[in-house]
Amino acid sequence: MGNCKSSSRALLGKAHVVPDPEWRIPDFGKTHVPDFEWRIDDFSSLLKTGAKRATSGPFHCSGYNWDLQVSLMHKEAGSVTPYAALRLVPSELSLVPAHTVHAVFELSIYNHSKGMYYGCKASYSFDFKNFYSKEHCLIPLKKLLKSSAFLVEDSCVFAVEILKIDACSPEKKAVVVQKKPTTVQNLFVQEKGFVKGTYTWNMNNFLELDLDHSVRSPTFEVGGHKWYIRMYPRGDLYSTDCLSLYLFLDASDELHLESKKVAVMTLSILNQKNGKHLTKNSGSTLLSKYQCYSCV
The missing domain is CATH 2.60.210.10 (Apoptosis, Tumor Necrosis Factor Receptor Associated Protein 2; Chain A)
Structure with missing residues (x-):
C-alpha cells in the first residue's frame, strides 16, 4: 500500500487559524510544538482505495508508544457530513490490567498557506480495554479536498502533542512529559487493485x-x-x-x-x-x- 518513514526535522508551524463554525471544534489549545507529525502523500489515492481509516506507525512519548489514527469518512451523530477526524491510540502492550493512563493532548491539521496548526484539545482515560480515544472532527472531508491550504500537492499533515499524562498503576509511578524533537513520519500511498481470497480453518478437536x-x-x-x-x-x-x-x-x-x-x-x-x-x-x-x- 505504501511506506512510512520516521525522522526528526524542523516544524512546519506553531500557531492556530481562526476556526470555521462548520468544523465544530469545541476547543483550541495554545500554540504548541507537536510531539508527532504525520504527512500523508497522495491523499486522494488513499480515499480511492476505500479505506475508512489509516493508522500511523508508533511514536514514543513519556514512556509510552502511541499511534495517530485518521478516520476519512467520520460522521457525527445526527449529521450526514463526512469529516476527517483524528484520535490517539496507545500501544496495547503499554497497558496492562489495573493500569490506567489519563492523557491530555492536542490534535491538529496543518495550514500551509498561513504556516499554522489548526486543532483542538482533548483528553481520555486509556486502559487495557479502552485504548482508542474519541474521534475529534477537524475539517469536513469535502472542504479538505477543495482546500489549497490544508491539501498541497495532494499532501496533508496531521499532528498531535501530548500535554499531560497521569498514570494510575500498582507501582504509582509519576509520569513527566519530556519534550524532545518532533517525530515525523511520511505515508506514501500507491493505489493498486484489491486481490480477493478466503481461508477456512476447520477444527475437529x-x-x-x-x-x-x-x-x-x-x-x-x-x-x-x-x-x-x-x-x-x-x-x-x-x-x-x-x-x-x-x-x-x-x-x-x-x-x-x-x-x-x-x-x-x-x-x-x-x-x-x-x-x-x-x-x-x-x-x-x-x-x-x-x-x-x-x-x-
Missing part, C-alpha cells in the same frame, strides 16, 4: 483444546502475503467473556515493517445447526506488519 491458551491456525496465503488466525477460546485480556479471533500477518512475510496494506477483512464462525455464520467485518483499513484485526 475443539473440545480437546486447552481452553485457557490460544491456538494458532496453519499459515495461509492471500493477496501475495502470508497470514494466520489466532484464537482464544475463552477470550484474552481484551475480551474475557467470549471467544476471540485475531488475524495476523505471518512474521515470515516479506512485507516491510514500515509498509502498510489496505485490507478488508471478514472473520466468521459457522453455526453448524442452522448453517449461518456469525460475522464481523473490519471495513477498509490500513494494516501493517504485527498489527491485527479481531473478531469477538
Whole structure:
C-alpha cells in the first residue's frame, strides 16, 4: 500500500487559524510544538482505495508508544457530513490490567498557506480495554479536498502533542512529559487493485483444546502475503467473556515493517445447526506488519 518513514526535522508551524463554525471544534489549545507529525502523500489515492481509516506507525512519548489514527469518512451523530477526524491510540502492550493512563493532548491539521496548526484539545482515560480515544472532527472531508491550504500537492499533515499524562498503576509511578524533537513520519500511498481470497480453518478437536491458551491456525496465503488466525477460546485480556479471533500477518512475510496494506477483512464462525455464520467485518483499513484485526 505504501511506506512510512520516521525522522526528526524542523516544524512546519506553531500557531492556530481562526476556526470555521462548520468544523465544530469545541476547543483550541495554545500554540504548541507537536510531539508527532504525520504527512500523508497522495491523499486522494488513499480515499480511492476505500479505506475508512489509516493508522500511523508508533511514536514514543513519556514512556509510552502511541499511534495517530485518521478516520476519512467520520460522521457525527445526527449529521450526514463526512469529516476527517483524528484520535490517539496507545500501544496495547503499554497497558496492562489495573493500569490506567489519563492523557491530555492536542490534535491538529496543518495550514500551509498561513504556516499554522489548526486543532483542538482533548483528553481520555486509556486502559487495557479502552485504548482508542474519541474521534475529534477537524475539517469536513469535502472542504479538505477543495482546500489549497490544508491539501498541497495532494499532501496533508496531521499532528498531535501530548500535554499531560497521569498514570494510575500498582507501582504509582509519576509520569513527566519530556519534550524532545518532533517525530515525523511520511505515508506514501500507491493505489493498486484489491486481490480477493478466503481461508477456512476447520477444527475437529475443539473440545480437546486447552481452553485457557490460544491456538494458532496453519499459515495461509492471500493477496501475495502470508497470514494466520489466532484464537482464544475463552477470550484474552481484551475480551474475557467470549471467544476471540485475531488475524495476523505471518512474521515470515516479506512485507516491510514500515509498509502498510489496505485490507478488508471478514472473520466468521459457522453455526453448524442452522448453517449461518456469525460475522464481523473490519471495513477498509490500513494494516501493517504485527498489527491485527479481531473478531469477538
